Amino acid sequence: MTTNGRHISWYADPALGAALLTLALVFGMPLLRPVFAGAFPELDRPIYVGDPFWLLLLSHLGLVAASSVAAGVVGIGAGILVTRKAGRSFRGTIETLAAMGQTFPPVAVLAVAVPLIGFGAWPAFIALALYGLLPIIENTVSGLEQVPAAVREAAASSGMTATQVLRDVELPIAAPIILTGVRISVTINIGTAALASTVGAKSLGLPLIVGLNSDNIAYVIQGALLVGALAITVDLAFGRALRYVQRWKVA
Amino acid sequence: MIEFRNVSKRYDGSFAVDDLSFTVAEGAIGVLIGTSGSGKSTALRMVNRLIDPSSGTIHLSGTTVEQLPPVKLRRRIGYVIQSVGLFPHWTVERNIGTVPHLLGWPKAKIRDRVAQLLDLLRLDANAVRHKYPHQLSGGQQQRVGVARALAADPDVLLMDEPFGALDPITRTALQDEIAFIHQQTKKTILLVTHDIEEALKLGDTIALLDRGKLVQAGTPRDLLTAPANDFVRDFFGGANLGLRLLEIETAATVMRPEKRIDGERNEAEAIPASMSLHRALSLMVARGVDRLPVVDDKGAPQGTLHLADLAKR
Numbered sequence: 001m002t003t004n005g006r007h008i009s010w011y012a013d014p015a016l017g018a019a020l021l022t023l024a025l026v027f028g029m030p031l032l033r034p035v036f037a038g039a040f041p042e043l044d045r046p047i048y049v050g051d052p053f054w055l056l057l058l059s060h061l062g063l064v065a066a067s068s069v070a071a072g073v074v075g076i077g078a079g080i081l082v083t084r085k086a087g088r089s090f091r092g093t094i095e096t097l098a099a100m101g102q103t104f105p106p107v108a109v110l111a112v113a114v115p116l117i118g119f120g121a122w123p124a125f126i127a128l129a130l131y132g133l134l135p136i137i138e139n140t141v142s143g144l145e146q147v148p149a150a151v152r153e154a155a156a157s158s159g160m161t162a163t164q165v166l167r168d169v170e171l172p173i174a175a176p177i178i179l180t181g182v183r184i185s186v187t188i189n190i191g192t193a194a195l196a197s198t199v200g201a202k203s204l205g206l207p208l209i210v211g212l213n214s215d216n217i218a219y220v221i222q223g224a225l226l227v228g229a230l231a232i233t234v235d236l237a238f239g240r241a242l243r244y245v246q247r248w249k250v251a
Numbered sequence: 252m253i254e255f256r257n258v259s260k261r262y263d264g265s266f267a268v269d270d271l272s273f274t275v276a277e278g279a280i281g282v283l284i285g286t287s288g289s290g291k292s293t294a295l296r297m298v299n300r301l302i303d304p305s306s307g308t309i310h311l312s313g314t315t316v317e318q319l320p321p322v323k324l325r326r327r328i329g330y331v332i333q334s335v336g337l338f339p340h341w342t343v344e345r346n347i348g349t350v351p352h353l354l355g356w357p358k359a360k361i362r363d364r365v366a367q368l369l370d371l372l373r374l375d376a377n378a379v380r381h382k383y384p385h386q387l388s389g390g391q392q393q394r395v396g397v398a399r400a401l402a403a404d405p406d407v408l409l410m411d412e413p414f415g416a417l418d419p420i421t422r423t424a425l426q427d428e429i430a431f432i433h434q435q436t437k438k439t440i441l442l443v444t445h446d447i448e449e450a451l452k453l454g455d456t457i458a459l460l461d462r463g464k465l466v467q468a469g470t471p472r473d474l475l476t477a478p479a480n481d482f483v484r485d486f487f488g489g490a491n492l493g494l495r496l497l498e499i500e501t502a503a504t505v506m507r508p509e510k511r512i513d514g515e516r517n518e519a520e521a522i523p524a525s526m527s528l529h530r531a532l533s534l535m536v537a538r539g540v541d542r543l544p545v546v547d548d549k550g551a552p553q554g555t556l557h558l559a560d561l562a563k564r
Binding site: 148150151153154155156157158159160161164169172173248249 | 299301321322323324325326327328330332334335336337338339340341349350353383385399
């Protein structure tokens with residue numbers, strides 16, 4: 001990712017290129033049948049056909065988006081809360097809880113969630129949201145703490161209300177660090193969402209798991225390619241957004 | 252007018268400020284001076300209620316500060332701090348417009364006001380207006396900080412060691428700037444500093460604080476010529492007392508009314524009547540002369556300053 005201030009035209013943006021590559025893989029995978037058939041001649045079905053890839057992609061994205069929005073809202077909210085005077089005493093507790101959320105491997109959370117709420121997308125959503133919380137809370141807290149005391153004092157002494165100080169000064173200054181936390185969280189969750197297919201949620205992990213169960217290396221490669229392409233696309237898009245929120249730093 | 256009436260601030264039983272009474276007249280510059288830990292910054296920060304006093308009241312042009320909600324009060328008080336505290340994500344223009352923006356001024360009015368202030372602070376509007384603070388030098392940043400404090404034409408200006416972090420040349424330039432702005436706007440200013448020369452140069456009234464207590468308040472001349480005790484004498488005087496006395500007097504006060512020096516008069520060597528005697532003495536030594544012609548603002552001859560008269564007082 002580049003962080004310099006050069007303007008990048010939309011058509012030269014690597015994020016757009018990666019997105020197009022992902023779409024090409026999703027819709028063009030069947031065209032690669034001869035390649036996979038040639039590489040793995042022993043396989044009867046060299047291309048995964050259980051579900052169309054576009055459906056898996058949408059479902060995967062939906063799962064990541066929903067869990068990340070939940071983690072973002074809760075995580076940024078908690079980060080703001082514990083950096084306010086009134087919420088300072090919760091800081092230890094919240095950071096411990098978030099750290100615990102990340103200590104449990106998502107697979108374990110999935111395994112515990114299934115007997116409680118059954119198979120499907122819900123246990124996956126819960127596991128991903130919990131898992132993504134820690135980097136967002138941590139970065140929100142450190143981003144807000146990094147706002148210089150003099151800047152906060154200048155804001156208050158200009159006659160800004162507490163809400164104005166937070167909204168107009170603290171959050172915009174902390175935004176690059178908070179967004180980096182969200183980026184880490186989302187990137188991790190794109191990979192982890194693949195595991196959600198083990199509890200019956202549709203995701204790009206499905207070809208991977210089916211392939212592993214049935215010794216079909218071609219399925220595994222197809223799933224891995226798509227998850228990888230998606231992760232790269234989203235990461236590059238975050239890079240772009242990050243350049244936007246810190247444009248004042250490089251001006 | 253800013254008036255402290257028996258103001259104290261206690262922290263865990265010890266006094267940061269102890270029974271301070273001090274008045275800065277309308278349109279004057281008051282200085283709080285002292286070593287670190289003397290309570291001078293605490294006193295200043297009680298004026299805009301960043302800190303609330305434990306007891307006593309602070310009066311501001313007729314009202315006490317606790318009568319106004321802090322947010323409203325602070326929009327009427329300009330505040331300049333040593334570390335400047337410009338908003339790094341806002342342009343110079345947006346920074347200066349902070350308080351007008353909060354007060355809901357129309358955009359065009361804010362833009363005009365910003366241009367006017369950049370001009371007052373001798374910043375090139377076209378060059379800096381759209382820059383971000385990190386693109387400016389330290390001196391420029393502090394000028395923007397002063398402009399921001401003045402933006403909404405506040406009743407009073409509070410300055411907490413505003414030039415402490417600047418190099419000596421920039422500091423002197425900004426002190427001159429503040430004196431000029433004060434002359435132009437007649438704002439009531441309360442300045443905190445530990446720099447004695449700065450206090451003598453800018454202050455109409457100076458309050459010397461020590462460990463939270465007021466030791467002596469008065470004009471620069473009072474503190475230099477009639478110190479209340481040895482602490483004041485040592486603080487202001489020391490080896491430089493003579494030079495400081497020269498610093499607070501202008502050429503106008505001791506010049507002789509002779510408008511010509513022995514027929515030969517050099518316009519270029521004339522000094523303004525408002526120049527401090529300290530600077531005039533320095534010029535005499537540098538030029539190797541014992542007399543300097545004195546002129547007024549318009550360059551009209553006023554008299555002659557003699558080296559011999561500097562010591563007669």
